[in-house]
Amino acid sequence: MLGRNELCSAAVLSLLLGGLTAAPAAAQATVTFADRVCNVRDYGATGARLIPETAAFQKAIDDCAAKGGGTVEIPRGWWYVGPLTLKSNIRLDVAKYAVVQFATDPALYGTTRHPVSPEGKNADRALINIADATNVAITGEGTLDGQGYVWWEWMREYWRDSEAAKSGEANQRQKVTRPRLLLANNVKNLLLEGVTFANAPSFHVVLNHSEDITVRNTSILAPASSPNTDAIDPGNSRNVLIEGNTISCGDDIVAIKGSGVEPGHPDAAVSNIVIRNNKIFGGHGISIGSGTSGGVKHVLIENNTFEGSFHGLRIKTRRGYGGEVSDIVFRNNTMKDVENVLTISAYFQYAPLDLSAAKTSKGGMLIVDLFYPPENEPAQPYVENQTPDIHDITIDGLTATGAERAGIVIGLPEKEIRAMTMRNVRIEAKTGLIVRNAAIRAETTTISTTNGDPVQRQRHGRFQTGK
Structure with a gap:
């Protein structure tokens, strides 16, 4: 890990993408902090374990920020807190x-035990909140545990008798109100390094309308059966580097979302995203979507390993x-025992x-x-910023x-x-690749199946x- 005074990832990434030239990605996160150290014990935190010590933690953060910033230290021990708000020029260091x-x-968190909101309202607060801030980091070798298993069981209780259990349309409509573990809104220069994010009530790390982000060498962990526990969700954000992490969760490993045209970035609400050298186990894949109405461009996903995942690589909108x-x-990725390798749809x-209640229309499929x-x-009629254009x-x-x-x-x-290329691809699977309303050029590509044709060409599938 880099030293306290200068934590940065400043390498300029020039992406030469298999014959396509992406715009150079700027340095991802460059953060520098004053030498000041504010230990939460000095602000009244004792490790009481049973009573939240939120006030002491927040006082340490606020005082450190008011004095010009520095490092807020959480020492070894077991700590119990409510929601926290980080501020500009603060590094939260979670000790081993x-x-x-x-x-x-x-x-x-401004929500209730009832887990679904008909008006689509999320919880007012996350467990860790960062908003309208610059130069922020969370580092260390410790663990931030959202105790999501409590929230997940509330969700299952609701689901058992809900309309969503029997109807796909109702399932699509439901809006979950469980809080995120970390929510960054309008943040510039954010580093997350080394720490373990575990058991989020819903998504783990959410990055909205933010720029110059690095998520490096973290562990993001929740059971594969945990509902909607995405690991990292960059939404309408740019210049994001996600590298060297170990991830196993109950939904998307990464979900890149560009929802709505972004003021100042009409070409693409999301751009310059690099996802590389991550170890992936449980989860629903590295994904783009489902919201892409603002545009998503210049994404490199390379040298990741998947083992036992539900999905592999996805564009879903x-x-x-x-x-x-x-x-x-998608470059030089490796998968073992992944249920579904590619979803581009x-x-x-x-x-x-x-x-068991799923019923497909005549000629339709459940995959x-x-x-x-x-x-x-x-x-159907083409509608700009509504019709998928991949x-x-x-x-x-x-x-x-x-x-x-x-x-x-x-x-x-x-x-x-259109303009999709597969090169140096080897897939061994029980069933093959379905291609419909799409044109693929394949070079040095082998798909081996034990059941049916390696490639199933449906209507307008080339x-x-x-x-």
């Missing part, structure tokens, strides 16, 4: 063997929430939570837990063994997936081999 557990009283997704490169329609319409579905996608170097499904590449009849 320090475990910070967050209280589970919903009132602390749908009519009404879609936009332009382009200049995306302009459809994203949930099945019911109770899959894993999502519905896809029949291949003769008629075209193009210039490169998969260069992918090895997947022990998979259940090679996956799908399915575009819309009104806007097909899979051309050779240069």
Whole structure:
């Protein structure tokens, strides 16, 4: 780990993406802190374990910030707190063997035990909040534990008798109000390094409308069965580096979202994202979407290893929430025993939570837990910033063994997936790759299956081999 006074990731990343040239990614996060150290023990925290010591922790943060910033130290021990707010020029350092557990009283976060909001309102507060701030870091070798298992069981109790259990449409509509573990809004220069984020009530690390972010060498951990526990969600953000992390969770490993046109960035609400050298276990893949209406461009996903994941690599969006997704490169990724290797699709329609209640339309498909319409579905009018427009996608170097499904590449009849290249790809799976409303050029690519054709070409599906 870098020293206290200067924590930075300043390498300029020039992305030459398999024949596509992405705009150079700027240095991701550059953070520097004063030598000042504010230990939470000096502000009244005792490690009482049973009563939240939120006030002492927040006083240490506020006092350190008021004096010009520095490091707020959480020493070794077991700590119990409510929601915290970090400020500009603050580094929160969580010592090795320090475990910070967050209280589970919903009132602390502006929500209730009832886990779904019909008006789509999220909890007012996250467990760790950063807003309108610059030069912030969370570092160390300790653990931030959201005690999500309490919240997950409340969610399951609700789900058992909910409409979403029997209806895919209702499942798609529901809005969960559980708080995030870390929520950054309008933050510039944020470093997350070394620390373990565990057991979030819902998503672990959410980055909204933020720039120059590095998430490095963290562990983000929740059971594979935990509901909606995304690891890292960059939304309408730019210049994000995610590298060297170990991730196992109950939903998307990364979910890159560009929802709504971003003022000042009309070309793409999300750009210059690099995801590399991560070790991935449980989870629903490295994903783009489902919201892409603001545009997503210049994404490099490389040298990641997957083992036992539910999904591998995904672009998932749908009519009404879609936009332009382009200049995306997946390079030199390796998968073992992943259920579904590739999902590149302009459809994203949930099945019911109770899959035994899932009924497909005539000619439609249920793949894993999502519905896809029949291949003769008629075209609909193209609507800018609503219709998915997926193009210039490169998969260069992918090895997947022990998979259940090679996956799908399915575009819309009104806007097909185009300019997609597969190069140096080897997939071994039980079932092959479904291609519909999409054109793929494959070079040095082998898909081996034990059941059915390696490539299933449906309507307007082109899979051309050779240069």
